[in-house]
Amino acid sequence: MSLSNVFSIAGSAMAAQSQRLNTVASNLANADSATSSTGQPYRAKQVVFSVAPLGGSGSGSAGVKVAGVIEDPSPMRQVYDPKHPLADAQGFVSMPNVNVVEEMVNMISASRSYQNNADMMNTAKLMLMKTLTLGQ
């Protein structure tokens, strides 16, 4: 049944987008975490989406899955603060490489995509309900 597949497709996309939103939240929350459980400053994380093909009757259509969460390899932000307990010999502290502006943009994009998929699910639901009342 094609229309029920819309639910699983939109559902997979919503799950993926909410994981992206989770990552953004974690990045923003840790934008100033100079140290972590590994002793290193926090590194920004990004999710990587990939296509998850539907089996069986779902020819030509596919859902989304999160292929993995990668760590941003860009260099850490160096802040001059000699009073900081983690400052090196020159007085610099390595701060997380989280780009707050980038994260905010990412957040808006994720929330818009989520809304799109929720909307799509609603449309599919309306169509199914109409089909169920067919002939009345």
Added chain:
Amino acid sequence: MISGIDKEFRFLQDALNLRAHRQQVLASNIANADTPNYKARDIDFAKELQRAQGVQAGNLNLNATSSRHMQPSGGLLNAQALYRASVQPSIDGNTVDMDVERAQFADNAIHYQFVLDRISSKTKTLISAIRGE
């Protein structure tokens, strides 16, 4: 007479099935709007509907020049999903254009409801003919 009714309903049923299938393909485009290297797909509704009608009428549109050539198994589930020619492909290889997809999604939903309405009114006509009122 009964076969006439069946024929009329079968056309609408094919159209409805194809619309539902297209809705699924468009849903997967919108879902994958942020997936790198995803290519947007769509089905040619008019062509697929004609093909479905042709398959049912018995005249398959594949020319067989040898007895060992296989004929398509028919049915709508193997409706061919083509790749959409993208207007603005992005640098990550994704060709989903959200405006186009949303417009097509809404358009397809309306058409689906239209086919449903056609079926409803056809049923009503038949019922009133049966009642003879």
